[in-house]
Amino acid sequence: MMSIAARSGVFSPYMQATAFAVAGPLKALVPGVVVKGENILLNPKKKFLCRESLNGQSPKTGPAVTVSINGSAGVRFAHTDITVPDFSDYRRPEVLDPNKSSQDSSESRRTFSYLVTGATAVVSVYAAKTVVTQFVSSMSASADVLAMSKIEIKLSDIPEGKNMTFKWRGKPLFVRHRTEKEIATEAAVSLTELRDPQHDKDRVISPSWVIVLGVCTHLGCVPIANAGEYGGYYCPCHGSHYDASGRIRKGPAPLNLEVPYYEFPDDNTVIVG
Amino acid sequence: MALAKSVYNLLFRRTSTFAVTIMVGAVLFERVFDQGGDAIFEQLNRGKLWKHIKHNYENKEEE
Numbered sequence: 420m421m422s423i424a425a426r427s428g429v430f431s432p433y434m435q436a437t438a439f440a441v442a443g444p445l446k447a448l449v450p451g452v453v454v455k456g457e458n459i460l461l462n463p464k465k466k467f468l469c470r471e472s473l474n475g476q477s478p479k480t481g482p483a484v485t486v487s488i489n490g491s492a493g494v495r496f497a498h499t500d501i502t503v504p505d506f507s508d509y510r511r512p513e514v515l516d517p518n519k520s521s522q523d524s525s526e527s528r529r530t531f532s533y534l535v536t537g538a539t540a541v542v543s544v545y546a547a548k549t550v551v552t553q554f555v556s557s558m559s560a561s562a563d564v565l566a567m568s569k570i571e572i573k574l575s576d577i578p579e580g581k582n583m584t585f586k587w588r589g590k591p592l593f594v595r596h597r598t599e600k601e602i603a604t605e606a607a608v609s610l611t612e613l614r615d616p617q618h619d620k621d622r623v624i625s626p627s628w629v630i631v632l633g634v635c636t637h638l639g640c641v642p643i644a645n646a647g648e649y650g651g652y653y654c655p656c657h658g659s660h661y662d663a664s665g666r667i668r669k670g671p672a673p674l675n676l677e678v679p680y681y682e683f684p685d686d687n688t689v690i691v692g
Numbered sequence: 693m694a695l696a697k698s699v700y701n702l703l704f705r706r707t708s709t710f711a712v713t714i715m716v717g718a719v720l721f722e723r724v725f726d727q728g729g730d731a732i733f734e735q736l737n738r739g740k741l742w743k744h745i746k747h748n749y750e751n752k753e754e755e
Contacts, residue, residue, distance in 0.1 A: 544718035
């Protein structure tokens, strides 16, 4: 075993990365045999920087120099010309010099770090807020849908005591011009006799005008105006009677007719929606 | 340097004040960024937007 190790000099060109013909410290017992006609394909001036370039320095041809036992067949460059990697590329310029105290520049470095962090956070908060706002607002109704959802009604077209039906958001809308007698009757109704107690003045803005959705609260039929025992609306499907304020008085329906949101911009118009 | 030091001690040193700084900064940044963007857009489209050519189509007799 030991003899193999001692005689392994012939293998050294294969076991080392470089084969380089220089004079060894010891005089070789047998002078090297120079193989003629083969060039060593390496560039000794090329810098050794890493393992890959070191590989590139290896001779592509066979061994140029053969020596015998204990002959130095190659040279290891003992890290004299290799740039030792360090972290100076990643360090701030204030702390590059190892002889300088880092405490002198700690204030500015720290402030810079926090400034960068803070600026990133500010932009992130803005971006997140914008994304959320856009997403949420995309779920709300668009402007054309909102414009379609309103209806403007000219009140002078409806004579007193009449009920007119409009289509609003795909549903019938009753606009009723009440007479003084109806107003007085509905205002006098006691809440105790109502199934869904609601005073008449809570259901109207102006007492002359009753604006309700024409959908029966029982199963969604469209009631008939000016019919039924209470002179308001009568649902033909299952016989629900509503009074002139749209309140359920008799029959299977559980609730009063629904009052939508509406407003009077002037005396002659009403905007529902 | 004195300014940086006071900014650090006042705003960045505590997490609570740092968070408040970020929130306030986001509000200010939003205003500046949005209005700046709109201003740049209007500058690039000067004379093409409705509010720039509106006066050409307004009915003078109505006034």
